Amino acid sequence: MRPAAAVLLVGAVLLMVQGAINAFVPPHWTPHIGLLVVVGVGLHWRNAAAGVLLAALLGFVADLLSGSLLGEQALLGVVAFAAARLGSQHLNLRAALPQMVFVFGLVCAHSLCIGLLDSFFGVRAGIGSWMLRILPLYAAVNAVFAPIVIRGVGALAAAFGSEEAGRRSVRLPGARRAT
Numbered sequence: 001m002r003p004a005a006a007v008l009l010v011g012a013v014l015l016m017v018q019g020a021i022n023a024f025v026p027p028h029w030t031p032h033i034g035l036l037v038v039v040g041v042g043l044h045w046r047n048a049a050a051g052v053l054l055a056a057l058l059g060f061v062a063d064l065l066s067g068s069l070l071g072e073q074a075l076l077g078v079v080a081f082a083a084a085r086l087g088s089q090h091l092n093l094r095a096a097l098p099q100m101v102f103v104f105g106l107v108c109a110h111s112l113c114i115g116l117l118d119s120f121f122g123v124r125a126g127i128g129s130w131m132l133r134i135l136p137l138y139a140a141v142n143a144v145f146a147p148i149v150i151r152g153v154g155a156l157a158a159a160f161g162s163e164e165a166g167r168r169s170v171r172l173p174g175a176r177r178a179t
Contacts, residue, residue: 014034051081
């Protein structure tokens, strides 16, 4: 419980810092810290229920701080957690480059889903040409910061003495014996 509370607290503080930085720097030049923390949880956490709860809570914090639809970031955070967890089971996401490529694609999908949800509920214009022009830059910024945040989530969980801190390994099918 302590590692989850620590990751939630640090994630919430980092989201507040990100909001303060976004007052001076355009948002597409800053990484989506909440999403990167959720990816780190998906890659490091062993308990799926605790990871889903943590992803949802970080999403609700992001919803409250950003003024988006309540539950939008939480829903997409749970989906991002599931994608990271499945990715860690089927892909080797231990090195920085695979993490960066994975996060690049995940950020693109996440941003397009936000645009679709916003247009569906009539909140904002949704996906526009300006979003499609900025999206590769925004995804690249997130990809650069991804290994740092993912490593930080693992170190934070390990520092609070959790069994959750271990890296999840890729499952390989067993070899068949010739008879």
